[in-house]
Amino acid sequence: ETGVTQTPRHLVMGMTNKKSLKCEQHLGHNAMYWYKQSAKKPLELMFVYNFKEQTENNSVPSRFSPECPNSSHLFLHLHTLQPEDSALYLCASSQYHPPGGQYFGPGTRLTVL
Amino acid sequence: EDKVVQSPLSLVVHEGDTVTLNCSYEVTNFRSLLWYKQEKKAPTFLFMLTSSGIEKKSGRLSSILDKKELFSILNITATQTGDSAIYLCAVTYTGTASKLTFGTGTRLQVML
Numbered sequence: 001e002t003g004v005t006q007t008p009r010h011l012v013m014g015m016t017n018k019k020s021l022k023c024e025q026h027l028g029h030n031a032m033y034w035y036k037q038s039a040k041k042p043l044e045l046m047f048v049y050n051f052k053e054q055t056e057n058n059s060v061p062s063r064f065s066p067e068c069p070n071s072s073h074l075f076l077h078l079h080t081l082q083p084e085d086s087a088l089y090l091c092a093s094s095q096y097h098p099p100g101g102q103y104f105g106p107g108t109r110l111t112v113l
Numbered sequence: 114e115d116k117v118v119q120s121p122l123s124l125v126v127h128e129g130d131t132v133t134l135n136c137s138y139e140v141t142n143f144r145s146l147l148w149y150k151q152e153k154k155a156p157t158f159l160f161m162l163t164s165s166g167i168e169k170k171s172g173r174l175s176s177i178l179d180k181k182e183l184f185s186i187l188n189i190t191a192t193q194t195g196d197s198a199i200y201l202c203a204v205t206y207t208g209t210a211s212k213l214t215f216g217t218g219t220r221l222q223v224m225l
Binding site: 004041042043045048090101102104105106107 | 217
């Protein structure tokens with residue numbers, strides 16, 4: 001597989017569930033990102049990992065917990081989410097230095113009931 | 114607070130028309146401006162603009178940056194129905210190579 005892949009593509013969960021989103025990049029990049037896209041809002045950067053180290057956390061609630069075991073894989077662990085967390089969650093990767101365009105995965109459409 | 118504003122918010126044109134999409138920004142420590150096309154799901158990267166006045170071109174799409182007036186335009190000539198999408202612009206920052214701030218996007222619909 002090439003590019004950036006995400007699983008699952010769709011997820012419906014209750015507020016008490018725990019689930020994880022997975023992202024994998026096959027581009028040899030060293031930075032990975034999680035974004036949230038809600039209806040009629042700009043893409044919101046959630047987390048950034050550079051060489052597996054978290055470098056950005058944009059005031060994201062602790063019910064979202066990222067994990068980056070290596071430069072190719074990124075997870076977003078979800079627990080006790082709220083209905084307003086329903087959104088499209090996009091993963092992206094890029095070269096950190098020199099900075100280049102970010103390449104996005106297809107996203108996970110999350111619905112919290 | 115950093116701002117990235119795109120206009121118009123939405124646009125409907127007919128095939129063959131030329132469109133110009135605008136992106137203005139007010140940010141500190143500006144490094145570059147990126148354009149993306151988002152169809153059903155993932156945004157796809159179009160251009161990165163770092164220098165003023167240098168046009169980037171890819172087929173019927175072209176873009177230019179004005180760092181003095183703090184804006185960029187994306188031109189699409191001879192539009193086709195396949196150009197229908199949301200076009201996003203984003204800015205990057207010096208000193209924080211990874212951070213992007215996105216605009217809300219322009220929704221373009223190209224009719225037959």
